[in-house]
Amino acid sequence: MENGRYGELSPQNAQNLMNLIDQALNSLAVKIENKGGQYIREILYILLTEKAQTTEIAEPLRRVAHRFGIAAESARSSIRYAIVQAWRMGDPNVQYRYFGRSVEFHRGKPTESAFIATVAMALRHEADAYFSRSKLPDDGIPPEMIF
Template sequence: MLSRIGMPSHLKGYQYLKTALAICLEDMEELDGITKKLYPAVARKHKTTAEKVEHAIRHAIESAWKRGDEKVHKSLFGYCQTEGKRPTNSEFIARMADYLLHDTTSLLS
């Protein structure tokens, strides 16, 4: 799904997002403390710091937003790059986790 929205798979943020989404799919309450709980959990799994995780995820989202399909972005987030908006890290993770839990059959089929 991350590739479908235009995120380059070679970025560290791509791998960190995969881990973050897996953690959220097990327990959506991780989203309640993204900087206090989720980033440190991802950092432990990848042997890095929470700050580096946050930065790499932000960079990966920016890359996807610049190069991805605006129709896909619009369908997932309700807006796209041409509207001058980009999702925050927490908004991106929350929407992607929600999509993976609930909308996989209806959206982007």
């Protein structure tokens, strides 16, 4: 249970928030079955549940690396690989919806920090609206939250 940005989350509400993250990552073709996708998922969860409005990933990256028992640079490398694969395999329309003109699609993918920060900001808006509307009921995420 977290006592941060959204108060104390019940286990079900924490899972609902994780489902929201999973849906966003799935829409962006990030494979959460792979290590890099797992690390991105965990960093996003930390960023969404912290009271601070930050999208800086250095500290969450260190925490996730420690949790998984690896070096931060190894986690960053896995994240980079996950983003490269997602960018190559993903739907350009979905990528554009998240990143807009902030990334030149013919030149390449966003950096690890830019990718995570952008997704975190989009998810924060969705989660804030959801929490203020319903305080995350235990019956799951409503269909309008699906990207």
